[in-house]
Amino acid sequence: MSCSYSSKRAAGIFLLRNNEKKKTMMMMKMMRDFEASASSPTLTKSHSCRFYSSPAKNESASSSSSSLQHHFEKELPVDFEKKGTGGRSSYSGITAAVFGSTGFLGRYVVNHLAKNGSRVLVPTRCSENHRQHLKPMGDLGQIVQFDYSMRDDEAIKYAVERANVVINMVGREWETRNFSFEDVHRDFPRRLAEACKESSSVKRLIHVSALGADVNAKSKYYRTKAEGDEEVRRIFPRATIVKPAKLIGVEDRFLNVFAEHASKFPFVPLTGLGESKHQPVSVDDVAIAISQMPYDEETVGKEYVLAGEKTFTMEELAKLTVDAGRFRSARVAYIPKFVYKLLSAPHEFLLNRVPFPLPTPKGLTRSFVDAQDADYVKKPNELGFKELGMTPAKMDGITIDYLRSYRSGGYLTNPLAKKENFHEEARVPLR
Numbered sequence: 078m079s080c081s082y083s084s085k086r087a088a089g090i091f092l093l094r095n096n097e098k099k100k101t102m103m104m105m106k107m108m109r110d111f112e113a114s115a116s117s118p119t120l121t122k123s124h125s126c127r128f129y130s131s132p133a134k135n136e137s138a139s140s141s142s143s144s145l146q147h148h149f150e151k152e153l154p155v156d157f158e159k160k161g162t163g164g165r166s167s168y169s170g171i172t173a174a175v176f177g178s179t180g181f182l183g184r185y186v187v188n189h190l191a192k193n194g195s196r197v198l199v200p201t202r203c204s205e206n207h208r209q210h211l212k213p214m215g216d217l218g219q220i221v222q223f224d225y226s227m228r229d230d231e232a233i234k235y236a237v238e239r240a241n242v243v244i245n246m247v248g249r250e251w252e253t254r255n256f257s258f259e260d261v262h263r264d265f266p267r268r269l270a271e272a273c274k275e276s277s278s279v280k281r282l283i284h285v286s287a288l289g290a291d292v293n294a295k296s297k298y299y300r301t302k303a304e305g306d307e308e309v310r311r312i313f314p315r316a317t318i319v320k321p322a323k324l325i326g327v328e329d330r331f332l333n334v335f336a337e338h339a340s341k342f343p344f345v346p347l348t349g350l351g352e353s354k355h356q357p358v359s360v361d362d363v364a365i366a367i368s369q370m371p372y373d374e375e376t377v378g379k380e381y382v383l384a385g386e387k388t389f390t391m392e393e394l395a396k397l398t399v400d401a402g403r404f405r406s407a408r409v410a411y412i413p414k415f416v417y418k419l420l421s422a423p424h425e426f427l428l429n430r431v432p433f434p435l436p437t438p439k440g441l442t443r444s445f446v447d448a449q450d451a452d453y454v455k456k457p458n459e460l461g462f463k464e465l466g467m468t469p470a471k472m473d474g475i476t477i478d479y480l481r482s483y484r485s486g487g488y489l490t491n492p493l494a495k496k497e498n499f500h501e502e503a504r505v506p507l508r
Contacts (some may be wrong), residue, residue: 191215
C-alpha cells in the first residue's frame, strides 16, 4: 500500500511539474508574439485598448481594419473596466472621489456607490470617529479615507488624480470664523474644477448645488451657490450640476427642527406667515440619482433639479410634522422677520469671532430668514427625476416615519397610521 501510494504521488508530482513547464513555454511564446506584433507597423493603439491586424490582402480587409480603428478612437465609457457580475464585491469600473462624504447627503451617496461595486476615495477634514461609519459601506479595501484641506490645492489634486469620477457635495448652511459662504460654495468648487480639468483621468464631475441658487437671490447662501455653479461650468463644461430641493431624512435639519421645537416648546416658530413654497425630496432618492449619473452619458454637461412631486408651504410642513409627531399641544406661531434677525444677531456675531465651536444655529441665521422670501419649486422645463427614469417617493408613510422618535408614546393613534394598509406599506423593503 505504501509503495502504491508513493508511486502515485510521484506520478502526480511529475504531471504537475510537466503542466507548469507547458504553461511557462506558452507564456514565453505569447511574449515573443507580443513583442513581434508590437514592432509591426500594423499595430493600432487607442486609449488603453490594443488590437492587432495582419497586413491587408484586399480592400475589404483594409476597410474592416479602418472601421475597427475608428471604433476604438471613440470616447470609452467611465465603467469600461468593470469586472464581476455586479454588486458590492465586484468592480463597477468607477473610482469616485467624493468630497463632502460625511455630510447628510454624502453618506447616502457613498453607500450607493460602494453597494454597486465602485471604489470610493473619501477625502475628509474630520477625525476618525466622524468618518468611520463609511468604511463598512463597501467591501474590504473599496473605501479609502485620507485627510485634506479645501484650501490645499495639492491635497485636492492628490484625490482627483486617482479617480475617474469626482462628486462635490461640500456645503455649509451658516458661516463661521474659519469658513465663509464664499470659501465653501464658490472658491472650493473653482479649485476642484481646475484640478479636474488638469487631470487626465477624470471623465465626470458632478457638482451638487441647491434648488433656488441664483446670483440675484436675497439670501447669501443661495447667492454664493449660484456663483459656484458658474465657476464650475466655466472651467469644466462637461460637469453635471445637481440642484436638489429641501432634503428630508433621518438626519435632516428641516423637519427634525420643527419636531424639536414642538417637543420642547408649546409652539413651532415660523418666519413671517410661512408662505414660502417647497418640494421636499427624500435624501435616498437624490443619492440614488447621483450614484447612477456616471453610467449615463446623456447627463454630461446638463443641469438636473431633483424635487418631490408635491408642493408644500412652510406652514403645511410644520403642521404635518406636528401631526406625525403627535404633538397635541403644539401650535404654529408666526414670528416677524425682524424679530428673527434680532435673535440671530448675537449667535452669528459669536460664530464669526470665537475660536471654539458653538451650538448649531438651526434655522436661526440671517441667511435663513432672507431665504423665506422666495419659493423653491421646480419649473416645468427643467430636467429632473423623470429624465433619469426615476419616480421620487411620496412624502408620507415610511418616508417621514423617522419622526416617530419624537412621540411620547403610542403608535396607532397617529393620524398617518390610521390607513388600513399602513402596516403593509411599512413592511416594504428599503431600496
